[in-house]
Amino acid sequence: MKVMAQMSMVMNLDKCIGCHTCSVTCKQAWTNRTGVEYVWFNNVETRPGVGYPRGYEDQEKWGGGWVRNKRGRLSLRSGGRLAKLSRIFSNPKLPEISDYYEPWTYEYDTLLNAPQGAHTPVAKPKSLITGKDMKISWSANWDDNLGGSAETLAEDPILQHMSEHVTTEFEKTFMFYLPRICEHCLNPSCVASCPSGAMYKRVEDGIVLVDQDACRGWRMCVSGCPYKKVYFNHKTGKAEKCTLCYPRLEVGLPTVCSETCVGRLRYLGLVLYDADKVAEAASVENEHDLLESQRSVFLDPHDPAVIEAARAEGIPEDWIEAAQASPIWKLISDYKVALPLHPEYRTMPMVWYIPPLSPVVDVVADSGNDAEDARTLFAAIDKLRIPIEYLAGLFTAGDVAPVDDVLHRLAAMRAYMRKINLGEEKDESIARAVGMTGTEIEAMYRLLAIAKYEDRY
């Protein structure tokens, strides 16, 4: 056992209001400068939708992440290091600016400086790349709130892989938001892709960084990352990425995106894991086993053997305590309501998500049942407005069972707490039905609903 500490995040998508405050505060703090105009370390996608950069989840096109080869080993999907070296000067798997978007500004100064003329002055759009007039036709968030669904929805890679047909009927509309930052993976394919050794994971907290002095701008990391969360600064010629705000973490502050999240849906904390088990866990044959294999890499911070091993690795005492207090461990391993994003990329991502519980009661009610009754509520989980298969396509490599379990737990929490809210008897059977106790549900409720600052970070 080699105990290491990883700073990780869980986002509760069920609470995300899609406001993009995280994107703006992150942009302002980190990428509001030339060379990275198009870069959003943190972005928020409307799902279903094509994401940013456009269609990044289509690994057959972009070749990011790992694949398990016949020998049971992992290799970079875009080819091993040798292959990369062979085409270091021309990387065909690199998204172009149009896949992100052509950043622009406007002739704002016209508004003040226009001479007396025949028409009201206006600020027309100008490309930030070429400086020329442009018609704006794509952005980092073009399909926000299903905008342009008729045109682009079919390009969503998840929809393309679903067996269930998703229609674009008004009555059946659904959407939710997916905020994304770098996953700070345990098995980062970007790091493995870098020919210069410029990318690394910090020993103490697992944050994945680009050494700005060492980066040579080969951009293999951009291709290698299946989440497309490494970007190229076209001014400095170096790669840049989400730093998990380490300058803030180092002084005890949560990341900018976490602290400014007005949906209060981000949890930040240390997880202890066994570094010796990562490769094995990432290499399990069946993609549906990846969730459980990644969970098995995490170490119980309350286990005396783990604590001892952690001390032996030189992990400071306060870090061990932080891991014990971490909301991440609770959400991933105790309550089992958080799931990884695209485990099938085999990078062992460390930003996990609680899937959204979408409107369900109307479906139940339409079938003539009591909409607030806990049992009928569970029965209807597979009739959610958001198709469960879609969520499985994001979080469990298509395996609907774990998603189903999470949504049952969230629904059970609502049913259980409603009784308390209305001053009725606690109903332990609701908790039992989802494999929890009432006490556990109440603790989970406090973490998810009351979610005080000190409990989130």
Add this chain to the structure above:
Amino acid sequence: MTLEKPTRAPANDGPLAASLVKYGRFLRKGEVSDDFRSVFLEGGRSGDVFYRDRWSHDKVVRSTHGVNCTGSCSWKVYVKDGIITWETQQTDYPSVGPDSPEYEPRGCPRGAAFSWYTYSPTRVRYPYVRGVLLELYRAAKARLGDPVLAWAAITDDPESARKYKSARGKGGLVRATWQEAAEIVAAAHVHTVKRYGPDRVAGFSPIPAMSMVSHGAGARFLNLVGGSILSFYDWYADLPVASPQVFGDQTDVPESADWWNSSYLIMWGSNVPVTRTPDAHFMTEARYRGQKVVTVSPDYADNTKFADEWLAPHPGTDGALAIAMGHVILREFLVEQKTPRFIDYMKRYTDSPYLVTLDDNDGCLVPGKFVTADVLGSDVENAAFKTVLLGADGEPVVPNGSLGHRFSESDEGLWNLDLGDVDPLLSIADSPLATETAEVVLPRFDLAPEVGREHAGGAGTITRGVPATRVAGRLVTTVFDLLLAQYGVGRDGLPGEWPTGYDDASSPGTPAWQEEITSVPAAKAERIGREFAENAEQSGGRSMILMGAGTNHWFHSDTIYRAFLALTTMTGCQGVNGGGWGHYVGQEKVRPITGYSQYATAGDWNRPPRQMIGTAFWYLATDQWRYDGLPADELASPLARGKFADRTTADCLVESAKRGWMPSYPTFNRNPLDICDDADAAGIPVADYIVQSLEDGSLAYACEDPDSPENFPRVIDIWRANVLGSSGKGNEYFLKHLLGTDSAVRANEVGPDRRPRDMVWHDDAPIGKLDLLMTADFRMTSTTLFSDVVLPAATWYEKYDLASTDMHPFIHSFNPAIKPPWQTRTDFDLFKTLAEEFSALAETHLGVRRDVVAAPLQHDTRDALATPHGRVVDGAPAVPGLTMPKLIVVERDYPGLAAKWGSLGPLATKLGMTTKGITYDPTPEVEKLAHVNGVVPSGPQAGRVRLDTDVRVCETILALSGTSNGRLSVQGFRQLEKHTGQRIAQLAEDHEGSHITFPDVQARPVSVITSPEWSGSEHGGRRYTAFTINVEHLKPWHTLTGRMHFYLDHDWMEELGENLPVYRPPLDMHRLFGDARVGSTAATGAPGSAGHAEVAVRYLTPHSKWSIHSEYQDNLFMLSLSRGGPTIWMSPQDAEKIGVRDNEWIESYNRNGVVVARAIVSHRMPEGTVFMYHAKDRTVDVPRTETSGLRGGIHNSLTRILLKPSHLVGGYAQLSWAFNYLGPTGNQRDEVTVIRRRSQEVVY
């Protein structure tokens, strides 16, 4: 770093690749994982320095955003090397308690992007004047040697006036010095006051709560001048007129943390994640407590994501859905089951047990007037305002707490809701005495218009029976019985037409009936109605409706909202934490209201201020009335008694002004300063002189002839606002008639048959009424683009100020992160400059004058007793303050204006400060302020408290308000105790010694003190919700009965058929104005449309995700995250009809103007309805249109002001005017527009 041989096989690639990695780790000091999977690095991270440097900063300053979103979020502003870098949210709000989510972090992406403005290229850095005007001014001044004479010369000369007015909005702004710009502005003010009168100067600045000092500084200046301050809440159509109608209160709602206490939440036309971004989490989190969430929205709105149920009625039909839900609740919970909690609540807190006469109307019976004590033959004080109910024994009783008890000295201690031993009869049917039944005829508006009689709309009647009895010889019933009849809830033995069941669509009120109107399945409406009530019963009233612009911006929103409020009232949810209404659109809560009002109105020097209903001002000033001609009787009930016959809604406005119901400025067709002089010369009191002159015809009201030059508004000052790019309904009419520049107005003026009866028609419409448009802003908007003078304002990160909101219970501060850069000035300093310049010019041109203010009959005063029984009598003698406005003479010390502006006047202590009928004596506070602020050392105001800096004004506002000063709060409560005979002051007594100071709110947001200024309580750390003081301490509502009203008995309410909640559909714009019918694809023949498919659609302007009104819609971050310019959302079906694809350019046009935008085609939109999100200004990425050849318009280029007569009622109980409390709304949701795909080649 380990160089030992790896103990494990390579985890990836294979041996060759592994050797590469092994090689690499010698080049680089790092730790490669044992399986060569990853590289770990420790120490020596010089490559990380960049990010650490970027995060560093010199200081963090607390401030907020003075933007009209009601967020009122506290922010950290980061400063490095004297430059503002970015902002993140503060997280240090006082705790809500251990079992609730907290307010941290409050904010949204708009706010997070604010600092962009500080150094952006759209920042106004210097004073600007349009070059044409500046040249004219300099030449005239050189010629005449005097600024005021120069201004007079330019504006008097038609040629020069036309020259600079027609240049408005077409560029050519040039830099001027502060001295010169201020001189021009001051000269225009002085000249206008002298020539036309002070009420020809108007000021517009909305939402004081979002920066009280910045608002107050300008308002104080204008109030000392005697200018007209324009209202905004009603103008924005954010005022829910139903609130004064039902509650006698402007708007009072729960803070957002109280949503957490609700166990059933309906979001009805309120898209919480977008428009209440910082508060939305209370909703998402409350679901985990088992709160059920329902959304009602015609589109798949953002909040639908969180909803357990989504109801999608057709736009504007929400009232029908609410009526049907009410039908279910009344039947199941108040008739079939007599739910004790609901019955008791209805008896105590609503007008439902009160008696209403049944009157003859052309041979049939209709609901009439409330029975009052005078009807019973009583001659007690104010008997006509003491309403009557029946006790359990069936005998009439006059309970405490009605309006009649409020203003009668003999009733001291009786203005309360204590029913004593009286158990009111809710229904006459329950009377032990003799009863009968009566058939009443009720109006309905839901019918399809008869062929050939389309002009009459869908109005009709329905006959239903009520139990009745005789009181004092009159046939009477209760409001409750009428309510059941109105909602179609039949009972055994009653005559009339009743539905056979919920599935009977033929009879108004049922779930099936609403389905035909709204498309919401009947079973769903039935179930949601039942659940709402069941939850209210189970939870003790914790069912809540959040309502917003989606339902409040309609012409008939007052009826929609009354149907909503009926739901929360009949289920006993008002005044309960977690229950009741939450009106969340534009509601603003200046928590320290008394101190703020004293400062802003300059009530310490002069009373009353001239406060004008904004909608009426703009309607007349921009000549929209010339195109309107809406016959008032087209809106009337079939049972109307003809009071609106042959009259337009504009005539109703004139009548309302002349009766003193609503304010009207400019008031008379002569300068009020001259009127005073003339009265003096004639040797008679000014008021008598005015009455005489009106009677002999030598004087008239300006609103009767708004197009005569002496009645034009001449100067408008705008700050903290963007009328021309955002709120200005009928934008193109503003450009044409008020400003005199190019416009895309497409309508024709009305012909002689539709002209107002009581207004003067000039064949030639005025072009360019306004002499000066002055705007202070920090960014370029349509308003600055069209202004004559643009003054550079400091941003919200560059000044001291105060902020508060409905959404949370804290007061917090603005603080400068940097000093105002370039030549910018805070609003406070800017108006100080103007005041000084004005005073200097006034020395020679004005001196000390007397002014006469025509003040309307005011809510919360005895004026509310002016109209017994709401009976509108014609031909009554003109008595100021009774049948016409009060006429109050005010001294204007113009040369001394600046000195008064900067010091606290004597009236605050001499007359006290009155808020909602309670007068506060601030004598000890003023003594303290003399030490905190210091006193004026010399000059005319020597010894008075200094108000010459923004911080001193902040201290003064906090010292003079009950919410921030416990002593004043307790004093107010003790007055209320005397008045009501109830013990209430304990709500503030534990804070009697508390006083929130400005340093307190600079340190962190501070919770307010419970105060009689508001209707709820924060006592003991509880969450604020409205009306808990009424419910728990038996303090009456400020209404006729003292209870919440289902029934309104004013004559005009009867004319409109709106005595009771009733469904009124959206206006039929085709019938009323000849617009295309929704869904029509007929060719319009509009310029450029030939050969293009067109479709007519409902045009809605909901609040945007990427802006707060027009603020931020020009911000590069918001533009980058959205589509980067004006867009119109439409359904794939409508897009297909006109052959348009996503992101293609389209034009949208109707009689009012034209808009050019790009289409966003999405299946979340319903067919037949498009959204152009509010508020798209014309400043960014707006090409010229094919339709007009001009720059495309703003979202309000397709709208126009329409007046509803019920909003104009005044002088009667809760239907009495107060500023931003009652007035015609600037509604804009009923519009229809035609859309076509245009040429994809656009020209800017």
